[in-house]
Amino acid sequence: MLMNGWKAKLYQFVEFVTLLAVLQMMWIGLTILGAVIIGITPATVGLFMTTRKRLQGEDDLKTLVKIYWKSYKTEFIASNKIGLVLIGIGYFLVVNFRIVTAMNGMFGLVMLTVMVMIMVLYALIVMNIFQVFAHYDLPFSRYFSASVLLTISFPVQAVASILGLFLLYRVFLIIPGLLPFFGISLTVLFLTWMSSKTFHLKGKLDGTLDVETMSS
Structure with missing residues (x-):
């Protein structure tokens, strides 16, 4: 049965919240699966890749879960x-x-x-490098230089990202019960959204990154 009006919006909101909670649980589970030390990085990279797909329009939960698991396995060594x-x-x-x-x-x-x-600068690079990794296929060393260039080229976006993270921190501080279910997934979603805006503005990063690859 098709829904419209406020019912449709409510359904979409509940579906979106459910997705964030599922991705959060997967991040925790995959991090533990990798004994935390070697699991946290591929789990984080996989989460960035999955949220990127979500922002591109993919909204099927089962498909996104499969994307997450595949990204975790495929990028396990490279991300570590x-x-x-x-x-x-x-x-x-x-x-x-x-x-x-x-x-x-x-x-x-x-x-x-x-x-x-x-x-x-190091903190900003850490904030950006997983987003670059999720968006582009580059030689290993280029991820670091691309992250540096991204930070230097778009200082306004970097400041906006920091402010956004601070606001999220305040929200989680006020409502700590949100952290176990949305702490990581919502943070990664925000950073992915910010990075998509940045990559769209830049078009090309370091002379080799074509924004058209975002739709591949």
Whole structure:
């Protein structure tokens, strides 16, 4: 039976909320399946790929679940390589940050300022790299350079993403009961939506990324 008016909108809303909850549970399950350490990165990449398909118009729950599982298996090794590099860089930055904070005088202040700027850039790269990975098929090292260029080329979008994440953080802080069901899936959906706008504006990223591949 076809529905229209407020009933149709209510049904679509419930369906969308159900999808977010299912994707969240899958993210948790697939992360645990990979013993957390080697499961969290492919689970996150798979979630970005699935939400991208949803934003492109795919709304069948069974199809999206299949896409998620296939993406998890297909990108398991490649995504973990990226995860290992990010962890390595993050550890290096934390160690150096502790060293810099122990320095005194003007030189210490300058080094601290530089380190903070580098760590902010690193955080933005972490925020963008999985979106680039989900949208494009690139050589391994290009994902990092593409993420840097994306951050530098669109600072307004980067700031908007940060503000959006902060608002989501406040919502989850006020209503913590949402976190187990929508914390990750809603955050990834927001970032995917933001990245789709950014990729559409740029058209081409680093001379090789064609926006037309988004519809492939």
